[in-house]
Amino acid sequence: MEPIVIGNSRWKYVLLLVVCLGFVAGGVFILMMDKSPKNLAGGWGCIVFFGAGIPIAVWQIFDSRPRLIIDEHGINDRTMGVGLIPWSEIEDAYVMSIERNDFICLVVRDPNLWIHKLSPIQKAMVSTNLKLGFMELNVNLGESTSQRSRFTS
Numbered sequence: 001m002e003p004i005v006i007g008n009s010r011w012k013y014v015l016l017l018v019v020c021l022g023f024v025a026g027g028v029f030i031l032m033m034d035k036s037p038k039n040l041a042g043g044w045g046c047i048v049f050f051g052a053g054i055p056i057a058v059w060q061i062f063d064s065r066p067r068l069i070i071d072e073h074g075i076n077d078r079t080m081g082v083g084l085i086p087w088s089e090i091e092d093a094y095v096m097s098i099e100r101n102d103f104i105c106l107v108v109r110d111p112n113l114w115i116h117k118l119s120p121i122q123k124a125m126v127s128t129n130l131k132l133g134f135m136e137l138n139v140n141l142g143e144s145t146s147q148r149s150r151f152t153s
Contacts, residue, residue, distance in 0.1 A: 003071035006141075010061055017057035023050035068139060075106070077139045082117040085137070089113070096134055101142035105135040 027046030030039050069076045074086040085106065092107035108114060115126060115136055126136050 001072040003069060005066045006068040007065075008060055008063060008067050013057045013060040016053060017061065020050040020053040020057060024054070068141075075104075075139065080137065080139065081119055081122070082114045082137065085114065096138075098132075101140065103134060103141065104139040106137040106139065107135055108137060111136040 023046045027043040027050070030043035030046070033039070065078065067078050072087075074084050074088075074090065076084040085108065089108050089110070090106055091109055094105050094107075096103050096105055115123060118126070129136065129138060
């Protein structure tokens with residue numbers, strides 16, 4: 001099997017960086033124009049909240065590691081954080097979409113083997129995912145670049 005390697009969508013993070021910078025600049029502008037308590041709270045809120053997005057966006061723009069690798073060994077979605085899921089553990093897979101975001105839903109032999117490796121936020125979302133028709137483990141394709149680079153090992 002020829003490996004499929006998918007990286008982050010850098011344009012998405014460039015857009016996020018521009019939006020965050022715009023809101024931080026807006027927060028600074030609000031602080032410069034009026035020092036009322038309401039405007040102080042709004043200005044500092046913009047600066048702190050959107051300012052936190054700036055290093056995240058910059059990190060993702062320069063992060064060249066593959067986000068998703070599908071090869072003869074199995075599926076490794078770095079953002080899921082469970083490591084390589086070997087094909088022997090995957091019983092089935094299907095595609096679902098929400099708001100034009102595609103997901104590969106993985107039906108695995110023993111979900112508990114993988115759930116304990118999820119982040120606390122991801123663990124909290126498992127029951128919601130199941131109620132929506134998804135599985136415990138879902139590969140989000142909406143975060144990926146639309147260009148898929150293929151290489152041979």
